[in-house]
Amino acid sequence: MAQETDSPNRRARGRPRGWDDKTEQNTIKSLDRAMLVFEHLSRFKGRMLTELADDLTQSPATVYRVLVTLETRGLVEFDPAEQLWHIGPQAFVIGAGFLRRTSLVERARPILRRLMEVTGETANLGREQDGQVLFLSQVETNATIRAFFPPGTLAEMHSSGIGKVLLAQMPPERVAQVLASHPLQAFTANTLTDPPSLARDLATIREQGFAIDAEERNEGMRCIAAPVFDHSRTAVAGLSVSGPTSRVSEDKTEELSRAVLQAAQDLSSALGGLP
Template identity: 40%
Template sequence: MKPNHGAPKCVARLQSEVSVMAENREKARGRPGRKPAENAAASSVQVLDRSLKLLELVAEADGAVLTDLADQADMAPSTVHRLLTSLAQHGMVAHDGETGAWTIGVKAFEIGTAYLRFRKLGTISRPFLKQLMEVSGETANIAIEEDGDVVFISQAESHAPMRAFFRPGRRGPIHASGIGKAILSTWADSQIEVLLGGRSLQHFTDKTRDTLPMLLIDMAEIRSRGWSIDDEEHTLGMRCVAAPIFNEYGEAIAGISISGPAVRLPDEKVAALGPIVRAAAEELTKVMGGRLKRS
């Protein structure tokens, strides 16, 4: 008996008809089939899940070839190659052409060290924040610089009824923040111009340094003084004194500050607190293994 080569086509056609009939039944019951946008979203999530799984496997293996990764991930080698190529374009993995091994990329390393820096800074800074809060009676904060903004990661909140509060994770404008300006002051004017020259500096109050020339004048004063002042530049009635924290390369990666109502932080108190905040920043830099930047 000759094999029936038409059977697979019949089966496929029958399966297709059954699928259409099932979808029509769902629609009749008020449950329409998935929309194209929903299908696209589900597909995107699946790609992300698979990519993250591969990234995890590459990290664990410390160098693995494509076939091994495909076996471990239970994916087709062609799919694994496509996902790895996309990850490599973003610097998350790297490929050795001679051995064929895939390893973790520089960008993944940068993300990992950023997380470690966040955890390390948040933990080590606690006693410094508490001490500054007790000395000043005001809220002490610590924040990092990220993509031209400041991100607050921890604080020791004042016990006063009226006080400053910065939720961890909150982002702030670098040009209208005590910590932001403290970090900027460690950069050359040319670097500041590259970062902020192409963007509009948001105006918050009449005291906001919302033009590059005004900000650069402020930078010169901060460098001479050794600490920055947010003089109601973001929020009327609130002042801040801040100083930068440096990493092992002498780069300012964060800042520590004291913030409170302007009525409790007059000029003479700000002048007295400035050196205290700067000393705390320098000591925290040393404890973290950082290196102070020399003028």
């Protein structure tokens, strides 16, 4: 049988000709505008129409048409009592489809469960997404006071344990790109907001193998994180435990960091990775 060869006349199976052309001719402006509204709304627990319009410098009428269209597909929903727009249930269904693409979340689940049981604190899994931390999974502690980062939450890398441990594994040029696109915003008095301080912290993280978020994102909350590596020794994710400073205290750092490092090593091994 003759071997099939590529031909200019063959029909593209996944992309048409010029698929790598991202110019205006290959984009749908109305769809792009809708996705802009949808992505922005996802950053809030709820947003009024006028707030969304002001945020995006669009007319309320334009934003309203987008929201109504997304509402018909279940991607957003409206709370008439509060006059707030929210992300809808269909967004979770679509997001779950993304999570099914990778074995990372599936393989991490029992390891997160075990980490929570060993430490008594909430265990988290996250990875870098466009210069931010995207939280993929979480196993909550049963304690009354606990951290909560639902899957899909985005956080700034410089104020997150997982974010800092991933930054510490990046080449300097990539770190510079992240900091250029995401300024060092102060969330608490402990947030590292100048590059030299952050650089020193990243050097310490590389040396000890784990990162500490010492009330840098939320006052009264502390986090310890370690990197997860793939087969090429690339940090593809981070694991962490987080909780109130009354329980995740400085004198428990050594004990908790050992548990987090072991969990990260277990997940690396499960992915065929090397620490």
